[in-house]
Amino acid sequence: MTQRVELATVIDRLGIDEMITEYAVAVDDGDWEAYRGLFTADGRADYRSAGGIEGDARQVAAWLAQNMRLFPMRQHLIVNRRVRFGVREQDIGDTAQVQADYVNPMRFAGSDGGPNGGSAGGSGEPDFVCGGRYAFAFARTYDGWRLREVVVQEKWRRMQPAREGNAAP
Numbered sequence: 001m002t003q004r005v006e007l008a009t010v011i012d013r014l015g016i017d018e019m020i021t022e023y024a025v026a027v028d029d030g031d032w033e034a035y036r037g038l039f040t041a042d043g044r045a046d047y048r049s050a051g052g053i054e055g056d057a058r059q060v061a062a063w064l065a066q067n068m069r070l071f072p073m074r075q076h077l078i079v080n081r082r083v084r085f086g087v088r089e090q091d092i093g094d095t096a097q098v099q100a101d102y103v104n105p106m107r108f109a110g111s112d113g114g115p116n117g118g119s120a121g122g123s124g125e126p127d128f129v130c131g132g133r134y135a136f137a138f139a140r141t142y143d144g145w146r147l148r149e150v151v152v153q154e155k156w157r158r159m160q161p162a163r164e165g166n167a168a169p
Contacts, residue, residue, distance in 0.1 A: 012140075016145050017081065020078055027064065032065045038146060039147045043147050044057065044149050046151045049153050051154075102132060106130075129158050134150060135153065136150055
């Protein structure tokens with residue numbers, strides 16, 4: 001590999017890493033406009049293994065906006081990212097596949113008395129934690145790297161028993 005190719009690969013990896021971080025922040029912050037903006041025009045997401053839906057980015061963003069109200073505190077931790085670049089239209093590096101593990105602690109609305117799931121005098125422990133693996137498919141566009149597909153493969157989940165006065169809705 002030449003230094004120029006190696007530098008381009010590093011730049012692409014950083015761009016993809018930034019997109020994964022933007023994905024996690026958009027979901028955690030409930031910024032559904034930003035979430036939709038991460039996808040290509042035909043981008044799709046599949047959350048069925050976690051009890052969700054599969055559809056285009058608009059449909060899934062609307063579903064997430066409705067359902068994530070149950071969990072006003074969310075924090076994705078996305079690790080072990082494996083990036084593989086592909087070929088599209090004979091140009092090397094126009095697509096990428098990323099497999100990444102995640103852990104996602106969340107709090108139910110009103111847990112510990114805080115208005116948004118915060119810890120107003122409580123332990124601050126999450127009520128619900130899940131983990132699994134993401135399969136991200138990226139495409140290089142004129143606007144940079146964008147998601148063509150996100151598939152969630154939830155592997156486990158754990159709910160904390162409701163503490164007195166902190167029952168989930």
